[in-house]
Amino acid sequence: MAYTYYQQSGQPGWGTNHFQFGPPPTPAFQPQPSWGGHDFYSAHAATADPYLFDHAWNRVREYGGAPAGGIGVGLHEARHWHRRAYGMNEISYMDAHEIGHAAAYEAYRTWIHNSSMYEPLSGDIERQREALTGLAVAEATRLIQFSGRALDQYARLAATEAAAHTASRAMGNIVPDPVIEEDPSMSRMRSMMTFYTLAPGPILDTDPTLVTARIRRLVFLGILGLIGGAGVAAVGIINLKRADGSKTAAIIQIVIYLLLSILSIFGLIGAISRRLGFIRSYFSMLVGHLIFSMATGIFAIHRNFKDAPKYISDCASGSEDPDVLKTCNDGAALVKGVMIGVFIFAWLLEMWACVIVLKYNRQLAEEEALKSVVKDTESW
DSSP, X not given: OHHHHHHTSOOTTXXXXXXXXXXXXXXXXOOOTTOOHHHHHHHHOSSOOTHHHHHHHHHHHHTTTSOGGGOSOOHHHHHHHHIIIIISOOGGGSOHHHHHHHHHHHHHHHHHHOGGGTGGGTTOHHHHHHHHHHHHHHHHHHHGGGGTOTXXXXXXXHHHHHHHHHHHHHGGGEEOOHHHHTOTTSOHHHHHOEEOOOOSOOOTTOOHHHHHHHHHHHHHHHHHHHHXXXXXXXXXXXXXXXXXTTHHHHHHHHHHHHHHHHHHHHHHHHHHHTOHXXXXXXXXXXXXXXXXXXXXXXXXHHHHHHHHHHHHHHHHTTOOOHHHHHHHHHHHHHHXXXXXXXXXXXXXXXXXXXXXXXXHHHHHHHHHHHHTOOOOOOOO
């Protein structure tokens, strides 16, 4: 098994981020020209259960090899999970999908380091995609055993499906190379394709355009929260004297929006300086603020409904005129509707802000993690 192979390889640093990978273990089987994905799976899997491959491969075909719903990841991220699982011994802290990505990358390494894997399949890319997927699913069944979840059927399905999608995406790195094609001394396989190297680049969705867009959104949210929170709090303080039965709710809302204004400063600093600590603090406080805001908002709405009869009574001033009473009732209903609408809009906006901040937090966390990762010794 690849996991124990690296563990017992004698290479210094296993279990730390200083471990350097050598070539992967040589497969213990020889593919035949007639083999398909199921054969590669059966030859390498830790279990004879064919359902795991059938399920994963059907899911890949269902989505045409696309990164279905974020299940499959690119090679940069897969390489990151591979190092954590096979080199840093953090597999017990990884979820099933991450284990699948790691297994897919190990299958990819096996594929590119052993021409015997793909040469029997000639140049048929789709057959190779199916074969690499079978190899990745099989490796996932092996790797999941070291996570302590070997008997967890859900974890096995999640890991094998993630491995299948990631392996399918990895085949996108096998492309025609016109320079090699012009060299008649190269073998037929190498003249038809080359494997792109993992040049330094973004992981996850850290494309420069997306990064810039996220920073802009975060800055916008910070400015909106700072100005909006301070403005609403100021208006609330001015109108506080007019509040009667709902004074408690009004004071709570003033405090809420003042806190939002203060929290937004963290967001602005974190977005501009790209500091992970500030972004993490901002996200945690933003989630806490959202929960507190929803609780106090519901209380404020309750107080408004409870105080509605008093508002109508004060509005009517003892009048029994039906038109006056109708106007007062319509006014109370309008206030209720506007209040509920404003609260829901504010909560949805803050939820959206939490999603944006969470994505940016993950991006910065991945960047920090990769700074400490030592490049492996693979020959690309």
